[in-house]
Amino acid sequence: MSDFFSEARSAQAVNGRMAEPVSPRLRQIMTSLVEHLHGFIREVELSEAEWQQAIDFLTRTGQICSPERQEFILLSDTLGVSMLVDAINHRRPPGATENTVFGPFHVANAPLRQMGDTISLDGKGESCLFRGRVLDLDGQPIAGAMLDVWSDNEDGYYDVQQPQSQPRWNNRGRFITGADGRYTFRGVRPVSYPIPDDGPVGMMLAALGRHPWRPAHTHFMLTAPGYQRIVTHTFVAGDNYLTSDAVFGVKASLIQHFEPNPRGDTLWTADFDFVMTTQSPYC
C-alpha cells in the first residue's frame, strides 16, 4: 500500500502525514527539514550505532544547557548555522557595513557615555582610542545614531563572566552621534578567547580537528531612527585566528587595523566607519 513507509519514499511518507490545521509556513519548513534530514541519512547510510551516537550527543547538548549556558546556540555557531541565518536575514548593498553573529555577551542598557569617555573601568589592558564615523550609503553623516559597544578584558573575559573581579559595565558603553556622525571613545585592544569547550560541542570540535578560539574582536550594535540595525564586530588585523574563527564570524570588511599612538594618551588608535542602510518601508 502506497501510504506506508518505504526507504525510497520515506520523506513523502512523513510529510504526507501533515494535516489541517497546519500553518503554511510550518508546513513549508517541516517539508524541507524532513527532506534534507532524510537526504543526509540516505547519503551517508547512517548506521544504527551512529544514530545512537547522534541521539546521545543531542541529549547531552540539551542537558548541559542552563540559564548561563546555551550549548545548542554554541552548536549552531560552530556549524555555521548562526552565521548563515544572520546572512540570510541581513543582506545589504555593497558598501554597507556587514552583520556578524550577535554572541551571548551583550547586556542591554549599558551606560550612556560622552564622546571621548573610556569604557575601560579597571584601566587594565592595552589602551586604544576608537574612532570613526556613522554614515549613510551616500557618505553623509548620520546624527542621533546609537553605538552600543562591548568587548572582553585583557584576559579574554567579558564583565558578566567575571562578576567578582571586573567592575559592572567594564568595557561596555553606549554613545550617540552628533551632527558630524563621528564617534570617539577609549577602551582596550581586545584579545582572542576560546568558546566554552568543556561540553559536547568542545568534544565535537576536537573530533573534527578544530580549535575553539575566536579572533580578537570588539562588538558593536548600531541603531538609528529610519535605519536598519547593525549587529557586528570589528576584528583585530593580524590576529592568529582571523581565518579560523570557531564560529565563522569574520568577514574581510570587518577587519580593523590598530596603529601605535606614540603621541597620544593611548597605546593604540583604531579607526572604523560604519555605513547604515535605510529601513525598508516593510520593516
Place this chain on the structure above:
Amino acid sequence: MSDFFSEARSAQAVNGRMAEPVSPRLRQIMTSLVEHLHGFIREVELSEAEWQQAIDFLTRTGQICSPERQEFILLSDTLGVSMLVDAINHRRPPGATENTVFGPFHVANAPLRQMGDTISLDGKGESCLFRGRVLDLDGQPIAGAMLDVWSDNEDGYYDVQQPQSQPRWNNRGRFITGADGRYTFRGVRPVSYPIPDDGPVGMMLAALGRHPWRPAHTHFMLTAPGYQRIVTHTFVAGDNYLTSDAVFGVKASLIQHFEPNPRGDTLWTADFDFVMTTQSPYC
C-alpha cells in the same frame, strides 16, 4: 578573502575547517550533515525568530530526557528517521520478514517458556492463540530459532510502564523452535496506544495536525544461529491507525489477521510465518 564565510559558500567554509586527525567516516558524515543542514536553511530562508524557536525546541527536548524518557528518540521516531535508519541497515530480499522499529519497551532475558504456554500472566484482555512457523528463504523450517515476544495489555501499557499493577514479565516470553520450526503460544490481542505526547514532540505533532497513536501491534525479535536477527512487529488488521502510525512503523507485509476461535480456549487465533535470511559472512 575566499576562506571567510559567505552566504553562498557557507557549507564549504564550515567543512573546509576540518583538519587532521579526523576519522574519514566522521568527515563524510559531517560534510553531508552540514551541506544538508545549510541547504535546508537556505531553502526556507529561516528567520531569526524561527531559528530561536528551533533552539528552544531542541533545548526543551534535551531537558525533558531522563532515565525513563528519551524525547530525542521520540523525535527521531516521529520524523521517520528511526524507520529510515532501520530500513537502510536491514535491507532484505523479497519474501524475507521485514524489520520495523525496536521501540523502547523491550526487556532482555524474558522467561523461557514452552510452546503452547501463555504470556498473559494476569489473564486480562482478549485471549489469542498465536502460531506460525520460522522458515528460511527456501521455505524450510529453522530449528533452534528464539522468538522473543512482548506486547501491551488491554489498557495499552507494557508491564514496565505499570510495575505496580501488572505482574513482572506480563505479556512477555521467549520460545525456541523445534525441528518443525513451529511456534505456538497464548497471549492477548494487543490494543493501540499513544506515544508520550505531553512534551515538545507532542506539541510538534499537534502543530502538524498529527495524532500520537500507534496501531495495535505485537513485538517480535527473532534470532537463530547463522541467520540475521529480525526486530519487528505484527500489526492487527483493521486497526484505525494502520495508515497513520505516529512512528511510521507499519509495513503491509506485517499486518496480521485475527480470526475468531469459537471452538478453542481463546477468543482469537492469529497466524504469522517469519522468514529469516542467512547472515552474510561479513557480519
